[in-house]
Every structure is written in C-alpha cells, then in structure tokens.
Amino acid sequence: MEAEKAIKRTLLLFLHTMNIAFSQVTFAYDVDPIIKNFSLKVTKGDVIGIRGASGSGKTTLFRLLLGFEVPDSGTITFDGERLTPQKLKAFRKNTTWLPQDLNLGDGKVKEVFQYPFTFQANKSQKPDEKKILATFDALGLKKNIWDIDFSNLSTGQRQRVGIALCYLLNKSILILDEPTSALDENSKHQVENLLFDPQRIILSTSHDPWWIDRCTQIVDLNST
Amino acid sequence: MDIIDLTWGQLAIGFGILIIPGLILWKYKTGLLQKMGIAVVRMTLQLIFVGYYLEYLFEYDNPWVNLAWIMIMVIVADFATINRSGLRRSKKLFISIFIATFLGVVIIDLFFLTFVIRLPNIMAAQYTIPITGMVLGNCLRSNVIGMNEFYYSIDQHQERYRFYLANGATQEEALFPFFRTALRKSANPNLAAMATIGLVALPGMMTGQILSGSSPLIAIKYQIMIMIAIFSGTVLSVYLGISISRKFTFDSRGRFDHSMLKKD
Known part of the structure; x- marks a missing residue:
C-alpha cells in the first residue's frame, strides 16, 4: 500500500509542472526593508543559488516562502496561486527545509531522524533502517551514529544527517540553507548525486563557490 | 482518643518556631525574611x-453556594x-485555562463522588469542597509547569518547530514533541509523589484525618x-x-504569537 502510494507520488511529481514566483516582494522586520521589490521565477529542474552578505535577507526569503513571515507587499505564488494559509498547508507537504544549524531535538539519532517520517504527509516515504544506514554510509557517516544522541553530533555530522533526511523524504521542493558549509569535497559530490534531480526545484543559500558553480541560476542579494 | 482542639493561644505559640528559619535566612542574607513574613501572614x-x-x-450545605465556591476557586x-507560568494575561488564555481547570476538576469530582464514594447528594460540602480543593491545588501546580514548559520551549526551539512544519508536518504533528515534554514534566512530580508516598512522608490529608x-x-x-x-x-x-x-x-500559518510570553 505504502509502495503504491510512493509510485503514485513519483508519477505525479513527473507530470507536475511546478513553479514558484516571488513578485515585487518587500518585507521589513522593523522599519527598513530587508527585502525590497524582490522578484524571482523558479520552475522544475532549477537549482537556485542565493548569495549575499550576512543580513542581506537570504534566510528571510526562505521564511517568506515557507509562510513564517508575510510580505509587506508583493506576492509569492506556487503553481500560479498565492500562498494563502490554506494553500500553504498543501505547499509545505511538498517541501523539505534544511536549516544551516539543524536541531532535531533530544534523543538518539535513530529516534529523532525517524520522527518526520511519522507525519501523515511523509508516511509513504518511510525508509527501513537498512536504507537509512546506506544513505548515511554514502554521506560518510559511520553506522554507530545511529545510537548517538543527536545533540552530541558535530556540525558536519548534523549537516550530513540533514542531507540524508532531505534525500529520503523525497520531496519536490528542497530549501537548503548553506548545505555544504561543513562538508568535505567527497561528501559534496554525494550531496549532488543524492539531491540534484530534474524533477525538483532546489532553492539554496550558499557561500560555497563549489555549490554556486552547480546552480542553474544565481541570485545575488548584494546587488538587488 | 478524643480530638485535642487547639486554642488560638496554642496556635500563637506554634508561630514561635519560625524564629529558627527566620534566623537562618537572616544570617545568610537570603533576602527571604520579608517574603517569609508575607507568606506566613x-x-x-x-x-x-x-x-x-x-x-x-458545611452548616448550610446549599449546592448552589458550594458550586459558586468551586467557581471562585477555579477563577x-x-x-x-x-x-506563575510567565504568560501574559489575555481573555482567550484566561478562558482556555478556566475551561481546562474546571473540566479537569469537575470530571474527576463527578467520577469519585458518584462512583467511588457514592454520595447521595453530589454537592455535599463535606466531601465535594475538600476533594475539589486538593485536586485544584495540584492542577494549578501542574498547569504552571505544563504551560510554561510548552510555550517557552516552543519559543526557545522555534527553528525546530518550523523545521517540522516546513517538512510536511501538520501543526499538531509539529507540536507533538513539545506537548509530550510538557506532559512529562508536569506529570513527573505527581508520579514521584505517588511512588514515594508513605515511605518518605505521611501525606497531609491522611495526617489530618488521623489527627481528627x-x-x-x-x-x-x-x-x-x-x-x-x-x-x-x-x-x-x-x-x-x-x-485549548x-x-x-x-495563527492560520502556524506562527506562534510570542507576545503571549511575559519575558523580562
């Protein structure tokens, strides 16, 4: 039953022509706008690399897209429809967000890693332990990490665990905050192998030239 | 043995023992002396x-008066x-906690008074008021721990809550780990009390009954x-x-209203 759902989902993903559009979006936390008249169109297969100095609004763009902040003016649409609270719920079922400093809470990796797969929207993707450990292995994580408290992992290990989660959740829109900041060259290639997919949209922020080189479109917030 | 009633004079002598904690708190400049005085008064x-x-x-034992007294205690x-849970007063929060506390107390009261004690008159003051008071006092303590833990933990770990939402969780699924921790922390003191009762200390109510x-x-x-x-x-x-x-x-986007927290 779950396998059937997964196949159906993959098929729908293939047929679905996705697009996300920011139109003239302006947003301020206080008085001065951090995002001003920002526009961007993204379609399936795009890998967007957003770069900019600290405080230039990279993470704010993601927060706006995910509905954690609301634009002061302008619109954000998914498949041509505004992200209203109702639409947002459906949109978030298609997204995976990997923050720069991932915190999955207290508990062993095996406990906290599996929690997102208990969500109704993700149940069909629930992997078995073998598949999870194989993904960990591909990202250079040792097997014993499974029984370690998540809070005791290094920044690099957390990032890899997050990448493994992104891969296994198998969503159509990936929102990645500095996905390679703590990874070595080999792991970066693995990230590319696991996550890059013409059926997906990837929106990322990065200071890493290696990552930026692989993006199909670069958005420089310093120049907007 | 007959009950030994305390005269007001005997009770006044009892206050004398407060000199000991008072001196200790004064000597170590704890700043609690005034607080102790206010608390005792x-x-x-x-x-x-x-x-x-x-x-x-007890004398009039009127069910409406008893009910009114319970309502006052709940308010x-x-x-x-x-x-005490560090939340800002608001009408909505007040109503939520009122409903929760009132239902918590009434459901338990009705169950024990009807099915266990089997009172002919459910609102008999001698049973209803003390049991309600005991349950309510503990509900207050647990609610303070639970509400504080739940809301301050979401505030502190906002990124984790948002991470769950942004990865497909419904609001209920995203709040589940916070809810679980709040329930654990609020239930633990009562579980510990149940596990050690009679071994470490005799409970107040039982002591009172025996003394009476x-x-x-x-x-x-x-x-x-x-x-x-x-x-x-x-x-x-x-x-x-x-x-509740x-x-x-x-809000409808799942964003937490941080202004409900009374932060320093």
Missing part, C-alpha cells in the same frame, strides 16, 4: 477565612496559573483515592489547557 489569614467559610458551607487558580480521630485504615483508603484523583485531574487539566490555548496562540 497570607497563609494564616487565607486559612482563617477558609475555615470560617467552610463552617458556613483564582486560573489567574494564578497565568501569572479517623482510623489509619480509613485514612489510607481516602489518601489512595485522592492521589489517583489528583494524578488524573492534573494530567487531564494540563492536556486540556494546552489543547494553542487554538488561540498560533
């Missing part, structure tokens, strides 16, 4: 008031819960019942308090 005045009031309640507990001339065997039966009532009432009340209040503290 408040405790004395409140209990004198309650004593006289209960005499009146006072409601204000105290909001203040009851047989220890009757006293323990009531104590067992009241411990179960307290535990059930507190878990129910914390569950309802968080479940969260409807008003998150």
Whole structure:
C-alpha cells in the first residue's frame, strides 16, 4: 500500500509542472526593508543559488516562502496561486527545509531522524533502517551514529544527517540553507548525486563557490 | 482518643518556631525574611477565612453556594496559573485555562463522588469542597509547569518547530514533541509523589484525618483515592489547557504569537 502510494507520488511529481514566483516582494522586520521589490521565477529542474552578505535577507526569503513571515507587499505564488494559509498547508507537504544549524531535538539519532517520517504527509516515504544506514554510509557517516544522541553530533555530522533526511523524504521542493558549509569535497559530490534531480526545484543559500558553480541560476542579494 | 482542639493561644505559640528559619535566612542574607513574613501572614489569614467559610458551607450545605465556591476557586487558580507560568494575561488564555481547570476538576469530582464514594447528594460540602480543593491545588501546580514548559520551549526551539512544519508536518504533528515534554514534566512530580508516598512522608490529608480521630485504615483508603484523583485531574487539566490555548496562540500559518510570553 505504502509502495503504491510512493509510485503514485513519483508519477505525479513527473507530470507536475511546478513553479514558484516571488513578485515585487518587500518585507521589513522593523522599519527598513530587508527585502525590497524582490522578484524571482523558479520552475522544475532549477537549482537556485542565493548569495549575499550576512543580513542581506537570504534566510528571510526562505521564511517568506515557507509562510513564517508575510510580505509587506508583493506576492509569492506556487503553481500560479498565492500562498494563502490554506494553500500553504498543501505547499509545505511538498517541501523539505534544511536549516544551516539543524536541531532535531533530544534523543538518539535513530529516534529523532525517524520522527518526520511519522507525519501523515511523509508516511509513504518511510525508509527501513537498512536504507537509512546506506544513505548515511554514502554521506560518510559511520553506522554507530545511529545510537548517538543527536545533540552530541558535530556540525558536519548534523549537516550530513540533514542531507540524508532531505534525500529520503523525497520531496519536490528542497530549501537548503548553506548545505555544504561543513562538508568535505567527497561528501559534496554525494550531496549532488543524492539531491540534484530534474524533477525538483532546489532553492539554496550558499557561500560555497563549489555549490554556486552547480546552480542553474544565481541570485545575488548584494546587488538587488 | 478524643480530638485535642487547639486554642488560638496554642496556635500563637506554634508561630514561635519560625524564629529558627527566620534566623537562618537572616544570617545568610537570603533576602527571604520579608517574603517569609508575607507568606506566613497570607497563609494564616487565607486559612482563617477558609475555615470560617467552610463552617458556613458545611452548616448550610446549599449546592448552589458550594458550586459558586468551586467557581471562585477555579477563577483564582486560573489567574494564578497565568501569572506563575510567565504568560501574559489575555481573555482567550484566561478562558482556555478556566475551561481546562474546571473540566479537569469537575470530571474527576463527578467520577469519585458518584462512583467511588457514592454520595447521595453530589454537592455535599463535606466531601465535594475538600476533594475539589486538593485536586485544584495540584492542577494549578501542574498547569504552571505544563504551560510554561510548552510555550517557552516552543519559543526557545522555534527553528525546530518550523523545521517540522516546513517538512510536511501538520501543526499538531509539529507540536507533538513539545506537548509530550510538557506532559512529562508536569506529570513527573505527581508520579514521584505517588511512588514515594508513605515511605518518605505521611501525606497531609491522611495526617489530618488521623489527627481528627479517623482510623489509619480509613485514612489510607481516602489518601489512595485522592492521589489517583489528583494524578488524573492534573494530567487531564494540563492536556486540556494546552489543547485549548494553542487554538488561540498560533495563527492560520502556524506562527506562534510570542507576545503571549511575559519575558523580562
């Protein structure tokens, strides 16, 4: 039953022509706008690399897209429809967000890693332990990490665990905050192998030239 | 043995022992001396008031007056819960906690008074008021722990809550780990109390009954019942308090209203 759902989902993903559009979006936390008249169109297969100095609004763009902040003016649409609270719920079922400093809470990796797969929207993707450990292995994580408290992992290990989660959740829109900041060259290639997919949209922020080189479109917030 | 009533003079002598904690707190400059004085005076005045009031309640034993007294206790507990859990007073929060506490107490009361004690008159003051008071006092303590833990933990770990939402969780799924921790933390003190009762200390209610001339065997039966009532009432009340209040503290996008926290 779950396998059937997964196949159906993959098929729908293939047929679905996705697009996300920011139109003239302006947003301020206080008085001065951090995002001003920002526009961007993204379609399936795009890998967007957003770069900019600290405080230039990279993470704010993601927060706006995910509905954690609301634009002061302008619109954000998914498949041509505004992200209203109702639409947002459906949109978030298609997204995976990997923050720069991932915190999955207290508990062993095996406990906290599996929690997102208990969500109704993700149940069909629930992997078995073998598949999870194989993904960990591909990202250079040792097997014993499974029984370690998540809070005791290094920044690099957390990032890899997050990448493994992104891969296994198998969503159509990936929102990645500095996905390679703590990874070595080999792991970066693995990230590319696991996550890059013409059926997906990837929106990322990065200071890493290696990552930026692989993006199909670069958005420089310093120049907007 | 007959009950030895205390005269007001004997009670006054009892206050004398406060010199010992007073001196210790004064010597170490804890700054608690004034607080101790206020607490002792408040405790004395409140209990004198309650004593006289209960005499009146027991004498007239009018169900409407008893119900009104329970409502007053719940309202006072409601204000105290909001203040002590570090939340800002608001009408919606007040109503949420009122419903949670009231239901928590009433459901437990009805169960024990109807099915266990089997009172012919459900609102009989002698049973209803003390049991409600015991359950309510503990509901207050647990609600403070539960509400504080739930809302401050979401505030502190906002990125984790958002991470769950952004990875497909419904709001309920995203709040589940926070809810679980709040329930654990609020239930733990009562679980610990149940596990050690009788070994470490004799509970107040049982001691009171024995001092008033009851047989220890009757006293323990009531104590067992009241411990179960307290535990059930507190878990129910914390569950309802968080479940109802969260409807008003998150917007339609799932964003938490941080202004409800009374941060320094």
